[in-house]
Amino acid sequence: MKKIFFLLALATVAMTSCTLVDSGEIGIKFKKFSLTEQGELDALPITGMVFYNIFSESVYTYPAYIQRVDFSPFTVNTKDAAVFTMDPVLAFSVDRDKAIHIFSKYRRPLKDIANGYMATCIYDAYRIIANKYTSDELMANRGQFENEVKEMLKQTLGNEGFLVSEFTSKIEPPRSLQEAIDAKNKAIQESLRAENEVKKAEADAKIAVAKAQGDAKAMKIKADAEAYYNRTISASLSPMIVQEDWIEKWDGKLPQVQSGQGTMPVINFK
Numbered sequence: 201m202k203k204i205f206f207l208l209a210l211a212t213v214a215m216t217s218c219t220l221v222d223s224g225e226i227g228i229k230f231k232k233f234s235l236t237e238q239g240e241l242d243a244l245p246i247t248g249m250v251f252y253n254i255f256s257e258s259v260y261t262y263p264a265y266i267q268r269v270d271f272s273p274f275t276v277n278t279k280d281a282a283v284f285t286m287d288p289v290l291a292f293s294v295d296r297d298k299a300i301h302i303f304s305k306y307r308r309p310l311k312d313i314a315n316g317y318m319a320t321c322i323y324d325a326y327r328i329i330a331n332k333y334t335s336d337e338l339m340a341n342r343g344q345f346e347n348e349v350k351e352m353l354k355q356t357l358g359n360e361g362f363l364v365s366e367f368t369s370k371i372e373p374p375r376s377l378q379e380a381i382d383a384k385n386k387a388i389q390e391s392l393r394a395e396n397e398v399k400k401a402e403a404d405a406k407i408a409v410a411k412a413q414g415d416a417k418a419m420k421i422k423a424d425a426e427a428y429y430n431r432t433i434s435a436s437l438s439p440m441i442v443q444e445d446w447i448e449k450w451d452g453k454l455p456q457v458q459s460g461q462g463t464m465p466v467i468n469f470k
Contacts, residue, residue, distance in 0.1 A: 219249075225263060227247055228244070228303050229246045240304060266292065271319055274326075278338055288322055288369040290353070292318075292363055295362065301361050
């Protein structure tokens with residue numbers, strides 16, 4: 201009897217396995233050959249040390265941390281048939297409450313789901329939103345365009361159990377449109393440069409005029425000062441002072457002038 205019990209215990213141990221689901225994983229323990237009464241996968245969320253029957257049960261885990269996927273570039277058309285190239289990057293994680301639903305529906309690793317289902321969702325979101333814009337509108341509102349795509353993906357992927365945490369993309373317009381944009385930007389820059397040169401020339405001219413006006417005013421002030429000085433000096437020289445100065449410098453000889461009656465002194469003795 202003991203031998204039979206030992207064999208049964210050994211068989212039970214042989215059929216039983218265990219695994220450890222840590223905090224960085226989302227564990228799912230499911231039955232291989234049975235479904236629930238609703239016809240869905242018979243599964244339970246698990247964590248920590250888990251024991252299961254290797255013949256009738258299995259354990260599957262998804263990473264709980266954020267996954268970042270850089271998708272291959274693809275093209276979409278705008279409302280006016282311009283072809284834009286999109287190069288998206290998506291960061292997402294698995295909703296713990298919907299992990300069983302994800303496994304039951306896809307039964308694939310996250311990498312395969314991203315390259316398959318998610319890539320299709322991203323392309324559809326870009327295609328639908330881009331068709332609302334003309335090429336000029338898309339170029340002028342790239343931030344708004346990207347936000348609309350992100351909101352659509354949040355809803356679509358969120359319903360399936362994937363939480364979008366980040367979404368960015370590189371948007372490349374058609375070469376002809378990019379060339380037109382570059383030419384326009386160049387013309388604007390040249391116009392601004394010419395305008396700045398005109399403003400500088402006007403400023404230099406104003407500086408020159410101001411300098412000339414300043415010099416003229418300075419010269420006028422100097423001339424007025426000299427004239428005032430001369431007038432003041434002239435006004436201060438009385439006839440007596442002039443005569444006294446003349447006498448001091450006289451050498452005793454009277455100046456003579458010729459007349460019909462001889463020489464006459466040029467002095468008014470009165």
